[in-house]
Amino acid sequence: MTHAKIHPTALVDARAELDSSVEVGPYAVIGPHVQMGAGCSVGPHACIEGHTRIGQNNRFFQFVSIGAAPQDKKYAGEPTRLEIGNDNTFREFVTINTGTTQDQGITRLGDDNWIMAYVHVAHDCQLGSHIILANAVQLAGHVHLGDWVFLGGQTGVHQFVRVGAHAMAAFQTRLPQDVPPFMTVGGNPVAAHGVNAEGLRRRGFSPERIANVKHMQRLLYRQGLALEAVRGQLDALRDEVHDADMQADVHLMQAFLQEATRGIVR
Template sequence: MTKIHPSAIVDPRAELDSSVEVGPYSIIGPHVQIGAGTVVGPHVVIEGHTTIGRDNQIFQFSSIGAQPQDKKWAGEPTRLEIGDRNTIREFCTFNTGTVQDQGVTRLGNDNWMSAYVHLAHDCQVGSNTIFSNNAQLAGHVQVGDWAILSGFAGVHQFCKIGAHAFIGMYTSLTQDVPPYVLVSGNPAGARGINVEGLKRRGFSRTEIDAIRNAYKLVYRSGLTLEEAKAALLEEEQAAPQAAPCVQAMREFLGVASRGIVR
């Protein structure tokens, strides 16, 4: 425990790997578990029933694991779970969950969370996402793998954002965003698919063409969502080499609960 600064306050009941570093004036509560290689900067508060994995870097002035900002919370021991290799920049605020949902807020692996990012209670964020400065999630929001939220994007409670979606700067999001879709504006509108992101992640030309066709069926064909789901199923069967991409879009439409951004 020689890497804990003398001015840090670490509760003796906290479970920290011997390789964890804790900077000056940070405070770590009794129900916190932190895995190997994680670095906690100065003036960080980590509290609540919080589990943090390996090789994370948490920058100064972040508040991790505080009680949910929900008036229904009555002191239940809800949780925050953070995976491995995440970068959490200055002034981030991640809250624990509520018993009205799963009781846990989750952040996966290899995410880049820029300064002032807020993850409210019960949010479920996947892996390899990028949140730019001041991206804000209200409670119960779900964000798929590889999604990108630009600066000052704000997401209404219970919204879902699919994998590989891109949310533009200052976007006010009150409905669900299917996988691969690029949205921007206030109110948000669909602007096409996240082509550049898909290319960077190694999607083939066949897969990108299939995703573009799926987008046209949902957004440009005049079909209802039920009709679009049926048409997407036909697309899966017609192009089996790209079927998983189209399937992801179709299945998302089946679970979208707030309607999709048009």
């Protein structure tokens, strides 16, 4: 361990690998298998343990629990992992577990994610980048979230559910099925409510590109087509559009639907 800025009351294992710029607050606990990059800060009473590798410029607020053993009765102490990218924020009482051998053995989070208070990220979850999880979002095991996903407060996501890039779920949504990219969903029982157009505009999508996304939404939800028929229509749409970004959006939707095993939110 290098000479990080560690409060004298913190308990940091000598085998932990912390960059010299890392700051560790009072009464924090950091375990022996933790690696942490430059610019990270760990708040008071935070606990970071397990085989956990953390990138640069991540901020962990007080009372987080990062890298604890998975809440899975089949877990038998295997050295499964947690990997966290760069520039993420984890607010108070966030809990993130390592993976299990029933999956890839790794829980992953990308870059620039904003994880609010009381969020739980269970074992083997795979989170992209630029995600916002509002207060008390609960992710069960093996959940996949694409880039730019936004989940409203107290949303619960069933195990193995996938939420596509740019999708949004409203406050207190229960997600038992997959959510296609670009869509907005909400309610209990959950239903699709259209395209996340405002979010796409904020990310620089052109009006033409948003119109192309809305066309895909009509194929999925307004024409009564089975998923197999939708896939055929998307093949034709990808051949029709010539803009590279639009083609990428169609390909994103096609790849998501190809892997949808739980059915999609209708």
